[in-house]
Each structure stands twice: as structure tokens, then as C-alpha cells.
Amino acid sequence: MDRVTAAVVFNRICELGSLSAASRALGISRPMVSRYLEEMESWAGTRLLHRSSRRLTITPAGEAILEKTRQLARLSEEIRQETPQGIPAGTLRIACAHFTAVHLVGPVIPDFLARYPALRIELEINNQPVSLIGERIDLAIRITDTPEPGTIARRLGDCCSVLCASPAYLQQHGMPQTPDDLAHHNCLCYSHFAGQSWHFTSPQGEKMAVAVKGNFSAGISSLLCDAASADCGIAMVPEQEARHALESGKLVTLLPDYEPGRIGIWGLYLSREHQPAALRLILDELQRNLLSPA
Secondary structure, eight states: OOHHHHHHHHHHHHHHSSHHHHHHHHTSOHHHHHHHHHHHHHHHTSOOEEEOSSOEEEOHHHHHHHHHHHHHHHHHHHHHTBOTTOOBOEEEEEEEOHHIIIIIIGGGHHHHHHHOTTEEEEEEEOSSOOOTTTTTOSEEEEEOSSOOTTSEEEEEEEEOEEEEEOHHHHHHHOOOOSGGGGGGSOEEEETTSSSOEEEEEOTTSOEEEEEOOOSOEESSHHHHHHHHHTTSOEEEEEHHHHHHHHHHTSSEEOOTTSEEOOEEEEEEESOSTTOOHHHHHHHHHHHHHHHSOO
16 A cells, blocks of 8 residues: 555544544545554554544554654655646645735735646635644744744734724724823724733834723734724724725724834744745745735
8 A cells, every 4th residue: 555645644543533534534435544544553563543432542652653654744745746847736735814814815826826827725714823733734824923933934024003993983082192092092902912012113213012901802803993993992903904994084093103013924834844846936925925015
């Protein structure tokens, strides 16, 4: 039997926790999954999984083998992604949050795939960080000040924010004149950031942090923008998210002399070794697009 396929099957069994789930995910029969597992154990010369009627438990030897089979599966995919002509092919799995998908990654994909028609992109949208190894992710795009350790991080650009509120909210509650005034307003916060402080740079170049609070938080910036448009409070959201509402007059910009803090946009991946050409190309494309926005 094909040992590379056996390694891929073993990986999926461990990720999903059962032979039946691996069978469904891989589109092969349950008996065939069992045969590939037997092939892996024969190849390793030891039992890799304890099997009972209720659950599977990976053995210590299985844990050691799992990391090696993951490396083998990644290397196999990277080899397969290179055509004889050096044209990127195969599947590239990218993970990012909803805002990033809609405004940063999505606009790049059509032209990118038109230039590389042998390539397939799977975009996994999740507002919580995912495991690059466990979810078989080639590239994660994060907007953060602290890229997670254990990955290679390439800065692709900056996320610029705008402070905004609706005219009706401001008419009722007044216009803030300085960042300190935000402490007396209902501020709509992004729920994934620990400690609700908004950061600014003053006209004199001084860095400022203001503690804010409010009665609504959300993990998706579009919901914060919609809430601000509906007169709920003041929001700090990415410029791209608020652009349409600002142009239509549903929102207005606040504190124009104070620049909201910028947050880095990072491309995260696991290794510089055996890096697929498609990964390098999409990183370059995203960086060009972010540095030279339309």
C-alpha cells in the first residue's frame, strides 16, 4: 500500500478521533481506513492506537510517529504542488477572520487564481485562532500586536482604524473633544481584545491609551459598525469596514486630530523549509495589495 497515503489517513484518524470520521472526511471506506492504519503500524513496528468499542487512544509511540507523519504529509503536498513547469498547483489552505476574508484576502483571490489556474484555495473563516497543524492550515492571516509564538510571522501591512459614531448619537450625547472624553461615552468594543483600551497618537506625537466601556461588544467588526450606525454608541473599526457608512453620512469621524493606533497584519506559517511556491506568491500578493490599496 501507499505509505504516504497511510500517513495521511493516520493523521486524519488522530485529528478526528475515529476511523469512521476519517472515512467520511477522506471519502474512502471504513475497511480501507483500517487497512491503512494496519499498514502504518506495520511500518512503525508497533501499535500506534489503542482501539476499544468506545474510543481511540493514541499510544506514546503513536504520538512520536504522528509528528513525523504530519511532516511527511506536508512534504508530499508541497512536492505535489509543484508542476514540472514550476507552476504552482495543488491546494493552499488559508485561515482568517471574517473582516480579513471580506476586505483583505477576498479581493486578491480572483486575479490570483486567474494567473495560477492549477492552484486551488480553501479559505477557512474563523474569528478565533485555529491550529495550523491540527487544521492543516498553510497560512493564517492575523490582525494582532502579538503574533503567536511557534510560527514564522511576516508583516504584510497595517490595519488602520477610524473612530466613529452616528449623528443622532452625537446629538444626544455630545461630541467628544479629546480621547479622555470617551470614558463618558458608550463605547462599542471588539470582544477579542483583552482589556478594553483604545490607543491614539496625539497631534504632538504623544502615545495615549484610554480605558473605555460600553453595553455591547462583538467579535465581528461589521456588527460594531452596524451598531454604531444604529445610534448605539461610539466604535473604533477598520477604515474599510466603516467606509460606506461614512460616505453615506450614517457615521461621522470623531477626533480627527488624534490618530487611532495601528495594528499589524501578519501572515503566519510553520516553516521556511520546503515552502510551497504558492505560499510565497500569495504572501507577496497580499503585501503588495496592502501596501498599495486601491
